[in-house]
Amino acid sequence: MTRKIERSVQELYRDDPERADALAFGRRGALKGAALAAMGGAVGAAIPFAGTMPGGTLPALFSRPAAAQGTGPEILRMEGKGPLILQGERPLNAETPETLLDEPVTSARNMFIRNNGGLPDVPADPRGWKLTVDGEVNTKLELTVAELESRFPVITRQLQLECGGNGRSFYAPQTRGNQWGNGAISNGEWTGVRLRDVLQAAGLKPSAVATGHYGADPHLSGEPGRPAIARGMRIAKAMEEDTLLAFRLNGEAIPHLHGAPLRLVTPGWPGSLSQKWLNRIWVRDKPHDGPGMGGTSYRVPVRPIVPGSSNNGADFADLESMPVRSILSSHAHGSRLAAGTRALDLRGAAWAGDLTVQAVHASVDFGATWTEMQVAAPANAHAWQRWTGRVSLPADGYYEVWYRATDSQGRMQPHLPANWNPQGYGGNAISRAAILVG
Amino acid sequence: MRLRLTALAWLAILVPTLALGQGASQADEALALQQRAEEETVLTEGEGRSEVFGYCTACHNTALIRRSRFTRPQWDGLMDWMTERHGMNPLEGEFRDTIVDYLARHYGPAQAPARGRNPFLN
Numbered sequence: 001m002t003r004k005i006e007r008s009v010q011e012l013y014r015d016d017p018e019r020a021d022a023l024a025f026g027r028r029g030a031l032k033g034a035a036l037a038a039m040g041g042a043v044g045a046a047i048p049f050a051g052t053m054p055g056g057t058l059p060a061l062f063s064r065p066a067a068a069q070g071t072g073p074e075i076l077r078m079e080g081k082g083p084l085i086l087q088g089e090r091p092l093n094a095e096t097p098e099t100l101l102d103e104p105v106t107s108a109r110n111m112f113i114r115n116n117g118g119l120p121d122v123p124a125d126p127r128g129w130k131l132t133v134d135g136e137v138n139t140k141l142e143l144t145v146a147e148l149e150s151r152f153p154v155i156t157r158q159l160q161l162e163c164g165g166n167g168r169s170f171y172a173p174q175t176r177g178n179q180w181g182n183g184a185i186s187n188g189e190w191t192g193v194r195l196r197d198v199l200q201a202a203g204l205k206p207s208a209v210a211t212g213h214y215g216a217d218p219h220l221s222g223e224p225g226r227p228a229i230a231r232g233m234r235i236a237k238a239m240e241e242d243t244l245l246a247f248r249l250n251g252e253a254i255p256h257l258h259g260a261p262l263r264l265v266t267p268g269w270p271g272s273l274s275q276k277w278l279n280r281i282w283v284r285d286k287p288h289d290g291p292g293m294g295g296t297s298y299r300v301p302v303r304p305i306v307p308g309s310s311n312n313g314a315d316f317a318d319l320e321s322m323p324v325r326s327i328l329s330s331h332a333h334g335s336r337l338a339a340g341t342r343a344l345d346l347r348g349a350a351w352a353g354d355l356t357v358q359a360v361h362a363s364v365d366f367g368a369t370w371t372e373m374q375v376a377a378p379a380n381a382h383a384w385q386r387w388t389g390r391v392s393l394p395a396d397g398y399y400e401v402w403y404r405a406t407d408s409q410g411r412m413q414p415h416l417p418a419n420w421n422p423q424g425y426g427g428n429a430i431s432r433a434a435i436l437v438g
Numbered sequence: 439m440r441l442r443l444t445a446l447a448w449l450a451i452l453v454p455t456l457a458l459g460q461g462a463s464q465a466d467e468a469l470a471l472q473q474r475a476e477e478e479t480v481l482t483e484g485e486g487r488s489e490v491f492g493y494c495t496a497c498h499n500t501a502l503i504r505r506s507r508f509t510r511p512q513w514d515g516l517m518d519w520m521t522e523r524h525g526m527n528p529l530e531g532e533f534r535d536t537i538v539d540y541l542a543r544h545y546g547p548a549q550a551p552a553r554g555r556n557p558f559l560n
Contacts, residue, residue, distance in 0.1 A: 012468050045558065078464060078467045078468065078471070079463050079464045079467050080464045086501075087501065087505075088498070088499060088501030088502055088505075089471050089472055089474050089499050089501060090472045090473075090474075090498050090501075091472075091498065092468055092471060092472050105490075118472060119465065119468055119469055119472065122465050173507075173547060174506070174507045175507070176508075176516070178505075186457050219524070219525070220497040220498055221496070221524060221525050221526070223525055224449040226525060230534065255464060255465075256464065256465040256468075257464060257465065257468050258560070291523065291524075295523075297523075310511065310512070310515055318467070334558070336558065367548075398558070433559075436558045
């Protein structure tokens with residue numbers, strides 16, 4: 001009997017979520033009686049806060065994408081890398097489970113992997129790797145990594161590096177691209193020189209308004225000379241003090257997978273602006289138009305569009321500063337805790353592109369009440385912020401930890417990913433981790 | 439790239455590998471993973487599977503297909519997008535229909551979105 005109900009609730013939600021909600025929650029919107037028993041049966045435990053569980057919020061464990069769950073998806077096994085979630089082999093992409101992001105400074109081991117093309121060959125002489133700076137500059141520069149390090153001030157910063165599509169899997173209908181949960185984020189300690197100093201050495205002409213970035217990674221088609229991706233940014237971001245030409249990560253040579261011997265780190269903006277295997281900065285007299293620019297690529301609607309509709313992106317705007325987001329690193333989605341557990345000590349990180357995070361809140365009663373967490377100051381501008389806090393549990397049973405950050409301008413993570421777009425950028429909905437006590 | 443990453447490329451990669459130690463061995467593993475052979479049967483059985491497998495995996499592996507749940511118009515539009523943005527040879531006529539029909543039939547939104555197993559059951 002119980003089995004039958006479990007199956008039917010799941011099937012109902014799968015086939016017709018609206019009807020399932022109507023049946024489970026009824027017209028008055030309260031989960032009770034047989035429907036509550038069925039829902040409890042389906043999640044395998046009592047739901048202590050069922051009374052405040054709003055219609056439309058099926059338990060997190062049914063709504064989380066499989067890739068974010070740790071069960072089902074293929075796990076990366078690679079020398080020097082942690083057990084990341086393999087998104088695909090060609091191109092090679094892998095996501096970091098939130099619980100591996102428990103380190104204040106992300107190790108190279110736990111850094112997510114994002115490629116648009118293939119991996120280039122490992123250079124025989126990394127110090128001799130050349131960067132060309134040309135275009136709207138007074139003097140074209142050709143500098144080796146060794147020259148960059150000796151000619152310009154070398155600085156070290158903790159910097160967020162986040163894929164522009166982080167959170168994409170939460171969009172419905174599904175959007176194109178890697179189905180990231182929230183784990184396409186890292187906060188490594190990068191060492192390099194400021195792009196600004198190098199651009200000033202080349203001398204920007206008054207016509208310089210944007211950059212265009214090129215790297216050595218081959219296009220997937222194998223077509224010679226075709227860039228895998230070549231994006232660019234407004235000159236103002238290029239001139240920011242935290243935008244680096246990086247050659248070390250966490251005090252060591254950057255791993256080849258992560259762009260050695262030279263990469264851009266453009267913190268707070270889509271990771272595609274942090275070009276790996278960097279060999280050319282082309283200073284432009286107009287917005288850059290390389291592959292990965294224009295259309296629907298790394299762009300979001302200015303006026304909301306109908307979810308699932310087709311759109312050529314002509315009216316979209318480039319996604320620049322990434323939206324506020326948080327992760328929970330102390331408890332994995334699907335954690336089972338000992339009976340009698342009455343409090344959870346939560347930990348995680350939060351960040352907000354060019355902004356900072358002013359608050360993080362957690363809820364274990366489906367958002368009816370929220371507990372404020374303690375949020376640490378960032379190590380420096382553009383570093384993520386760690387948060388900790390305790391929530392109480394009144395009884396054994398099934399809970400969802402909802403966690404939500406608020407940026408320094410007061411914007412919170414929304415309940416659902418907003419501003420649907422064909423390639424799924426900018427989705428930063430509140431995340432939910434299912435926890436079972438007992 | 440398939441050509442680049444055959445014997446010649448392996449030589450080019452392996453030589454510096456010896457000098458660089460662990461980092462390069464990670465790069466070897468990554469290159470090998472990119473080249474990992476797939477069987478056609480990883481895709482759902484159906485008319486057009488061979489054509490899809492052959493045409494699409496020239497550039498990328500099937501993970502991109504298997505994770506996708508799109509309508510026919512969306513799949514159709516993707517064919518043009520790959521041609522315009524990524525230099526794919528244009529797909530036309532019956533061959534295009536074969537490929538798009540297969541994708542829409544087996545990787546369409548009618549299938550439930552990928553959902554996880556309940557970690558607390560059993």
